[in-house]
Amino acid sequence: MLVSPQTPSQSFVGIGNVIKSFVRLHEVSGDVACLKMGKKLFAYRSILQVNTVNFALMSEEDKDALIEGFKAFLNGLSFPIQVLIKNRPYRLDEYLQSMEAVQGDLAEVARDHADFVRQLASKRALVKRMFYIIIPADDATAKNQAEALINAQTQLRLRTEETLRQLERLGLTGHRLTNKEILTLYQSSFVSDEAKQFPLSDSLIDGVDRLMVSELEANRPRLTQDDYLTKFRPEDSDDEGTKKSGKKAQKKAPPKKKSKIPEFVSIPELVSPSTIQVYPWYIRIDGEAGQEYARTLAFVNYPRSAYPGWLDAIIQVDEPYVDFSIHIAPLSPQEVNNRLGRKAIEFRGSVLASARQGKSPDPTTAIALQDVEGLREKLARGDERIFTLSVFVQVRGRTRRELSERNNRLTAAIRSLDFRALPAHWQHQAGFLSCLPDGDNQLGRGRLFGTSSASTFYPFTGSDISMETGVMFGLHPSGGLIILNPFNSKELENANMVVFAKSGAGKSFFLKTTTCRLLPNCNVYVIDPEAEYNHLCERVKGQYVRLSPDSLQINPFDLYAQPATPEGLATAEQDDQGGEINFFREKLLNLITLFELLLSDEGILPQKEKAFLYRCLVKTYANRGITMDSTTHSRPAPNMQEFYVILSSALRGDHRFGVGEDTYGLSERLERYLHIFPAKTRVALDNRFMDFNIRELNETLKPLGLFLITEFIWTKMRQARQSRVPQPNTIVLIDEAWLLMQFSQGAKFLAEVARRIRKYGGGLWCTTQNSDDFLGSEEGRTILAMATMKYLMKQDSTTIESVMRTFRLSPGQRNFLLGARRGEGLFATKIWTPMEVVASPKEIEMANTTLGAFSQNQRNQEDQHDLLAELASNETILPPTQPSNPSPSTRIVSNRTTQPTNGNGATPSGSQGNPLEHLRN
Structure with a gap:
């Protein structure tokens, strides 16, 4: 019977053999990998x-500047480096599990979103790219390994700091990997899937080179070296005679067979797979979760010319499990000059030989001679340096078929750029070692490049801003998900966001889908000027608050009691000097801002009018027994009707309050707005989603409603924080914030909220379609500066120039925004990246604005609820009046009832009664 021959291979079975042949990592100490x-x-x-x-969205000028900076970076290299790029698939298991674990009203939508993401991952590769630079220390011969490690740590610290400074000049940022991050990187380099499924825990790393002990022993205090010397003294051992007799006994005793004692757990064992088999066309890696097949491709042929950044087209390939390893080694100018001299002699000889034979010189040889002579001249002037570049691509797959298909697709992409990469047949072991983060080129295959040609290999292209946890904000064009946690303080400075887009670009759709995904873990309060969130509020069982010209639903005089603080314990509210902020004084200033929006023509009141309002406010609170003392802040708050009585008291002949006569006409201006302020607030922040609808407010009342709602939410957030009970994070979403930005005092208040909301676990999200009005003020630019997240969607040609200047966009980014489709835009945390908003079918149905608002029956029920709440809170407490003869036209308004008075201060028959009859001392 004929038997087909087996494929020749070399197997490294057992962790010991694998470590000996593949794992160079020996120790990790002080953020340094010892190989x-x-x-x-x-x-x-x-x-x-x-x-x-x-790189793709940069202008030609910016690209040229970046390439010139990369040239300077290469010319400054005095040691070889390795650039390692790892394309890994998104691990969606945790994200999908978190979505499917949502309970309650959002469970159906969350499961539909999870199914949508799962289908999306099956149709296209969702790739996450990570970029690394491996910096080596000089080889030094030191007898003491500890001394060599200390010297290497010092040298690597200086080289790392200098490399980071050079990268900052290119507009790049980076950080040095810690000990645990280095181990995680090596683990993913050997077994990519296991690094995500079974990450190295702190306890495993702590167990290296140590004995395993019980938890009780681990929690006991450890003995120091002095304790050991004290406990185990030399005199406790055997005396000299016993030692001598023991030695004699040992000499007489027969020799014992020595057994090998096992070592402790070592660093290489943490990252090593169980078996590696080397075949001519690939290597097979067997780990705990399964096997992987890896193949290394080496760039061998390069075209005559290439455009700068050509590597971006290959790096951004929509393929996971692909690693790129670029080894860059500077060469000595003297050695290179001698070699180039010999090459020039060869080319020149070929040209002379052709001339003697009466033949025309070969154009290729003549051009090569010119290139060599030009490079020698640049080397002599110091304008260029020579480098050895080796580019390797490592392709992986779970099966041999998957490996072959991915290899063919990648090879086709490389060939499309007129480059050629060949598999490292029979050398895949050396190729695998060359793609590890060892900084060691075992495969060779290097080519000589000058600085200008080497700079075209610029590798740091892409715009991956995703986090490990969070919710999906959108989709990257190259196939990656943009998953962000706005409240991740390690990655983001704050949770603030601004969204600029023209009408119909899809900004409301983006905000609805994103906030819905955040709802299970945070509260969302929406200020809705166009009633676009009614349907979403109904679907998530949120609280709907309708503000109308009849009632603004909120008593602006509401306070909250500040809890007592133990001595020596600082509160969350502290000013720059560390002292406690007086909430009551801040409330008074906010009310002054409210009256500026309400009573002024352009949002500004004269200082004398504001001083008069301040005196009246203090007297209004004092009437309720509320003073600067925080212990009085829990008493019932006054309302606008009481404030109006005190404001107009002197006009009615009542001088008991001592506030002076209203000579500014403030009471006359305020009187027409009294009916819109309830005696008590009818809103309670007891729902995770609240929709404040201000569509029915006219242009005069809309800024007032925006301010009133924002100040109310701001006050309640601080109250919740002061309760010292863990509170969920909060998103305050202000749609069309430019309505409030039109008024200077409203803009200042919004800017102050943007500065301080981070301390209360919140984020301010502002959207606008009128970017010029938003960016035209200093406060608007402050809000923009305080926003860590920015999203620019489709822009109009009339506003694109101001947006371009404000965000310093390139012409490529400008054209992208002008031609963006609905739902597309540029998103940024630290760098700009294209993002497309996608959603599941149920999310699309929920976020669709055209589905209508609440039913009329539900609207009528809410109107009845508002009326009952108003009647229940119909209480006004004011001091008694002294006998006076006010003008018959003077009216004292309590709540929403306006009653004229007669000369004796009594109401006409059949009226509700004069509120002054219920005043107390």
Whole structure:
């Protein structure tokens, strides 16, 4: 019987054999990776993780500037570096589980979103890209390994800091990997899936080179070296005679067979797979979760010319499990000059030989001679340097078929750029080692490049801003999900966001879908000027608050009691000097801002009028027994009707309050608005989603409603924070914020909220379609500066120039915004990245504005509820009046009832009664 021959292979079975042949990592200490390159030869590496820039959307001038900066970076290199780029698929298991674990009213929508993301992942690769720079230390021969490690740590610290400074000049940022991050990187380099499924825990890392102990022993205080010396003294051991007799006994005793004692758990064992098999066309890696097949491609042929940033087209390929390893090694100018001289002689000889034979010189040889001579001249002037560049691509797959298909797609992408990459047949072991973060090029295949040609290999392209946890904000065009947690303080400075878009660009759809995904873990309060969130509020069982010209639903005089603070314990509210802020004084200033919006023509009142209002406000609160003392702030708050009585008291001949006569006409201006302020607030922030609808307010009352709602939410957020009970995070969403930004005092208040809302676990999200009005004020620019997240959607040609100047956009980004489709835009936390808003079918149905608002029956029920709440809160407490003869036209308004008075201060028959009859001392 004929048997087909087996494929020749070399198997490294067992962790010991795999470590000996593949794992160079020996130790991690002080953020330095110690590699064992031989029996007594060690090398040390520092690893940087680098953030990228979106090279494709940059203007030609910016691209040229970036390439020139990269040239300077290369010319400044005095040591070889390795650039490692890892394309890994998104691990959606945790995200999908978190969505499917949502309970209650949002469960159906969350499960539909999870199914949508799962289908999306099955149709296209969702790739996450990570960029690293491996920096080596100089090889040094030190007899003491500890001394060599200390010297390497010092040298690597200086080289790392200098590299980071050079990267900052390119507009890049990065950070140095810690010990645990280095181990995680090595683990993902050997077994990519297991690094996500079974990450290295702190307890596993702490168990390296140590004995395993019980938890009781681990929690006991450990003995120091002095304790050991004290406990185990030399005199406690055997005496000299016993030692001698023991030695004699040992000499007489027969020799014992020595058994090998196992070592402790080592660092290489944490990252090593169980088996690696080397085949001619690939290597097979067997780990705990399964096997992987890996193949290394080496760039061997390069075209005559290439445009700068050509590598971006390959790096951004929509393929996971692909690693790119670029080894850059500067060469000595003298050595290179001698080699180039020999090449020039060869080319020149070929040209002379052709001339002697009467033949025309070969154009290729003549051009090559010119290139060599030009490069020698640049080397002599110091304008360029020569580097050895080696580019490797490592392709992985769970099966051999998957490996072959991915390899063919990647090879086709490389060939489309007129480059050629060949598999490292019979050398996949060396290729695998060359793609590890060791900074060691085992495969070779290097080519000579000058600085100008080497700069076209600029690798730091892309714009991945996703986090490990959060919710999906959108989709990246290259296939990645943009998952963000707005309240992740380690990644983001704050949770503030601004959204600029023209009408119909899809900004409301984006905000509805995003806030709905955040609802299970945070509260969302929406100020809705166009009634676009009614349907969403109904679907999520939120609280709907309708503000109308008949009632603004909120008593602006509401206070909250500040809890007592133990001595020595600082509260969350502290000013710059560390003292406690007087909430009552701040409330008075906010009310002054309210009256400026209400009573002024352009949002500004003269100082004398504001001083008069301030005196009346203090007297109004004092009538309720509320003073600067925080212990009085829990008493019932006054209302606008009481304030009006005190404001107009002197006009009615009542001088008991001592506020003076209203010579400014403030009471006359305020009187027409009294009916819109209830005696007590009819809104309670007891729902995770609240929709404040201000569509029915006219242009005069809309800014007032915006301010009133924002100040109310701001007050309640601070009250919740002061309760010292863990509270969920809060999103305050102000749609069309430019309505409030038109007034200087409203803009100042909004800017103050943007500065301070982070301290209360909240985020301010402002949207506008009128960017010029928003950016035209200093406060608007402050809100923009305080927003960590920015989203620019489709812009109009009339506003694109101001947006371009404000955000310093390139012409490419400008054209992208002008031609963006509905739902597309540029999103930024630190860098700009294209983002497309996508949603599941049920999310689309829920976020669709055209589905209508509440039913009329529900609207009528809410109107009845408002009326009952108003009647229940119909209480006004004021001091008794002294006998006076006010003008017959003077009216004293209590709540929403306006009653004329006669000369004796009594109401006509059949009226509700004069509120002054119920005044107390």
